[in-house]
Amino acid sequence: MSRLKLMLAIVCLCVMPMTVWAEEEAAQKEAPEVQFPKERPMNGWVGGPYKVKAADVTGDEIIDLVLSHYPIDAVTVEKGDGKGQFTRLGLFQVPLDKRNLIEPIFNIDLGDIDGDGLLDLVIGIGGGAGVPQGWKALPAEVTKPYWPGRVVIARNTGNGKFQSMVEYPTESPAKGVALADLDGDGRLDLLYTARGAGYPPPA
Numbered sequence: 001m002s003r004l005k006l007m008l009a010i011v012c013l014c015v016m017p018m019t020v021w022a023e024e025e026a027a028q029k030e031a032p033e034v035q036f037p038k039e040r041p042m043n044g045w046v047g048g049p050y051k052v053k054a055a056d057v058t059g060d061e062i063i064d065l066v067l068s069h070y071p072i073d074a075v076t077v078e079k080g081d082g083k084g085q086f087t088r089l090g091l092f093q094v095p096l097d098k099r100n101l102i103e104p105i106f107n108i109d110l111g112d113i114d115g116d117g118l119l120d121l122v123i124g125i126g127g128g129a130g131v132p133q134g135w136k137a138l139p140a141e142v143t144k145p146y147w148p149g150r151v152v153i154a155r156n157t158g159n160g161k162f163q164s165m166v167e168y169p170t171e172s173p174a175k176g177v178a179l180a181d182l183d184g185d186g187r188l189d190l191l192y193t194a195r196g197a198g199y200p201p202p203a
């Protein structure tokens with residue numbers, strides 16, 4: 001545990017002016033499927049749905065589920081009907097434009113960041129995908145490029161969809177994320193944890 005350096009950061013989020021989004025896309029007729037890359041090296045990591053949050057993200061005052069899927073960088077929205085039944089409404093994938101590898105999502109949280117009444121999404125995501133086999137025996141300079149992380153904030157655009165707004169880079173995978181008004185100013189603050197620079201250490 002002594003090698004495990006925990007970093008805690010707090011970022012103040014600016015509350016954007018409330019915006020009325022007049023155009024709402026029509027409900028999807030078919031639920032989107034979660035596509036798992038066939039060629040992606042798994043490195044022993046398996047599994048589907050990983051983290052779950054229960055909250056009303058559609059604005060109809062009925063609890064929905066937001067699921068993160070560990071082997072891929074995707075979040076799905078499962079719309080609740082208030083009777084215990086859920087229907088997949090949307091799928092959000094973290095944009096790949098700033099990286100080449102698909103990375104696992106470690107954690108998610110929800111909060112209305114822009115004050116439009118819809119819960120927005122924060123994601124802790126990090127390296128690991130594509131790490132060479134036997135990485136524990138490799139020197140840090142070889143494995144380090146695989147381990148940066150980021151915290152992604154995505155705006156709820158309605159109808160179970162999210163749009164990436166901003167990313168905060170972290171030196172290692174962002175593990176924990178949370179939204180809370182820490183200083184009581186009525187604006188949500190962002191917290192995240194990361195394992196720390198230099199992880200994993202050389203064997």
Ligand SMILES: [Ca+2]
Pocket residue numbers: 055056057058059060061062063064079080
């Ligand atoms: Ca709902």
Ligand SMILES: [Ca+2]
Pocket residue numbers: 111112113114115116117118119120156
């Ligand atoms: Ca919002």
